Amino acid sequence: MAVDAPDAIRARPWLLAEFAALYVAAPLAIALVLPPQQLFTALFLFSLAGLALLWRTGGFDWRNLVRGRRMPWWEVLGIALATLASGVAILWLARPEALFAILRARPEFLLVIWALYPILSALPQELIFRPLFYHRYGSLLPAGRGAIAINAAVFSFAHLMYWSWVVAAMTFAGGWIFARAYLRHGFPAAWVLHAVAGNILFAVGMGYYFYSGNVVRPF
DSSP states (O other): OOOOOOOOSSOHHHHHHHHHIIIIIHHHHHHHHSOGGGHHHHHHHHHHHHHHHHHHHOOOOGGGGTOOSOOOHHHHHHHHHHHHHHHHHHHHHHOGGGTTHHHHHOHHHHHHHHHHHIIIIIHHHHHIIIIIHHHHHGGGSOSTHHHHHHHHHHHHHTTGGGOOHHHHHHHHHHHHHHHHHHHHHOHHHHHHHHHHHHHHHHHHTGGGTTOGGGOOOOO
């Protein structure tokens, strides 16, 4: 999938300002001033704004959200194993009490997370950081890996609200993988990879780092 540059609708300076507002200023404001308990409300509103921008851009084939090239099942297995191994290693060293905590204490709650996370979290994030990013702002991006690196960086920055280097590193790596999958295989592949990685993280116990109740701002 090539990077789109459909932008006859806006001048380049306006697109740059809009890009900075959406992918830099908004996450920064959320991280600095928003109460942690309102993080998911902010994600919901952020997603609605992104969908409105995608619709206003025009030229996007919405059928691409449900169709793509062959699902890269080996990549899905690979990210599942890599997420499991890295999550176990991080918690073993940093938070051993959290290792498989939900699975041990409330396995039924883990099933609820597995059912809801792909729809309520992974899906809106993928819409904003893959189709919108590449379709509306494609004309601003460098070719090849440069665009993927920027995508991974803004995806990681969007998680600044957790104030964790662990989260920053993992979301950068995840953002790179999801963006690459989107460009190579289409939206469904990126979404499935994101959903699988997230569900494995919660099963391992890495939800400790992604729980708004544990957010401690460094100021």
